[in-house]
Amino acid sequence: MIFKHAEAVLPGGIKRCDVRTENGIIAEIAPEIEGEGIDLSGLTLFPGLIDMHVHLREPGFERKEDIESGCRAAVKGGFTQICCMPNTDPVTDNKVVVSYIKARAKEVGLCKVHPIGAITKGQQGQELAAIGGMKAAGAVALSEDGKSVANTRLMANAMLYASDFGLKCLCHCEDAYLSDGGSVHEGLYSTLTGLKGVVRAAEDIFIAREILLAESLGLPVHICHVSTYSGVQLIREAKARGVRVTAETCPHYFTLTDAAIADFDTDTKVNPPLREERDRLAVIEGLKDGTIDCIVTDHAPHHEDDKNVEYEQAASGISGLETSFALSYTGLVKKGALTLQDLAEKMSGAPAKILGLTGGAIAVGAPADLTAVDLKEEWTVDPALFVSKGKNTPFKGRKVFGRVKYTVVDGKIGYEERV
């Protein structure tokens, strides 16, 4: 297939060119390729987007999302590869669940799905999960997801043992004694709402621990969804002294602040919580200077019943796959913080490198994973139009730029916008 007349975001720069794919691989990139093809005039062609932090909810919570609806949301959002977190039921802590997810995703056949295994059995923080077996079945990383492994000896062992299988730990950072059930950032808005607050240190303490463990053991580690200015600084300093730490953040952390919680909209409840303006600006600065390597969604779809309750009772999380690109483009590129090439790196190149996935660049010989976007199109976020089962978004009604038109996975069109 030939994709014609696009502005392609290539490793060497942005060029108007045609891209020919063959057997799922990019076979040729040239100014003009002879033959029939799909006309992408006016569109920008990115390397297929990769989201290394998604919740697909299957098995166990299919009321919130399943692999099929999650993959539909992914390709609609421009994602060609997604990595799904292990907080399923049963927990993804063994090869059987990993194999099930891989098999189900293959049946659905929309995008590539890479399971992430739990660090400990049942995410209980007591014993290591079956890491070797999960790797053999196709797990690409490990994560305790939604909590930290409180026992530091066990976490050190997890990093060491995982390294034998070439796996990294992706760390949700939270001192549960300090956060103590709080549901929002501690500051003016926790006082205004009377909702129990969580101080930055609850996140920062475990960011620091994981960095120090990685440094001490000489191993890599990845920090999930960084939300605090002080956490960004910890990672920046660690990178400067050579620690092999990588980090991610989410669109809500560089788009919103805790002011959004003021009228108790439970769609603003997310963990870690929305923070203050200084944190939002620091996250953007971290993306700019490379402290934060990549953008993920932490796509956390929930059923309406999980959100239409008291704020403190509500489930945490934001359904993010269908808004991530537009929020990132609107909030970062249009505001001048990142270039289009930076954005391609944060949303495709870097996650591929961090997890050792093929893809992440438009290059001859790479998988034919492509995302074509109309950057000029402005649209309004309307959760009723989401294909994800999770309609939970604090961005409802927000105007954004950048509309995904085609998502191509292994040379096949996984999504095409129909008007």
Added chain:
Amino acid sequence: MKRKDLLGLMQPSAEEIDEILSLGLGMKERLKKNDKSLDVLAGRSAVTLFYENSTRTRCSFELAAKFLGAKVVNISAAASSVRKGETLVDTGKTLDAMKNDFLILRHPMGGAAQLLARTVTAHVVNAGDGMNEHPTQALLDMLTMRENFGKIAGLKVAILGDILHSRVAKSNLYGLKKLGAEVSMFAPATLMPGGLERMGAKVCRSREEAVEGADVVMGLRIQLERQKSGNFPSLGEYARYYGVNEDVMKYAKPGALIMHPGPVNRGVELTCGLIDGDRSRIGDQVLSGVAVRMAVLSLLGKEE
């Protein structure tokens, strides 16, 4: 007052608060004469829906509604049923389907009154939601102050105690600031939330600083469970270093009033001498409570 619900004192204007207080003063005069036979809510129904224990607030609302002629039903749900049983939204829809005019909600979680108000067509009155607001408590405090001083503007009010967990302190701060009073606050560092200066409070470093020049000194209830969670070592130590006693009151204006939303831990937030002394308005606050709730219910019910 043109609003469906009373969810807090953050939203209403100074004029609306003033209107409630003015009507409340009239109601209180009637009550003092033992006149309990108004009929402005005749033919209406009110439900008190309490997910937390309460004696005085619930009784106060029930009497206020009955003195106005409404039919009243009381529902108490143990706090545990919030987690196990029917959701608040479904309970609200059920009570709404029964054509109730007023739902008076007490709930352990902040924002619960907003959630209920969005769900139902009945008037919702917040009788305390988590650590968010308790507007009628603040209104009864302000009614008591206005009755004693003739006005709120220019008063200095000191609030001491567990500010962090206090919906009363916040509702008072909103209401008092809107009516032109100054509010100073003092608490152990473990029980003092951030951001209060930006909300207009003077945050103090000592009891004496907070009480200095005050017209009103308000103690807030200390709950023993806060000690167990490590906020302070013991009630005895709290009383000694943070309680209001006769020595601290020397910094207040002569004749400054003592108030407390109750129930009081005698000898902890306030000494027994202050609780039972001439300057205490703790008993009078209770009557103000019935009066101001009568004012709120009749004003909310009026628009129909």
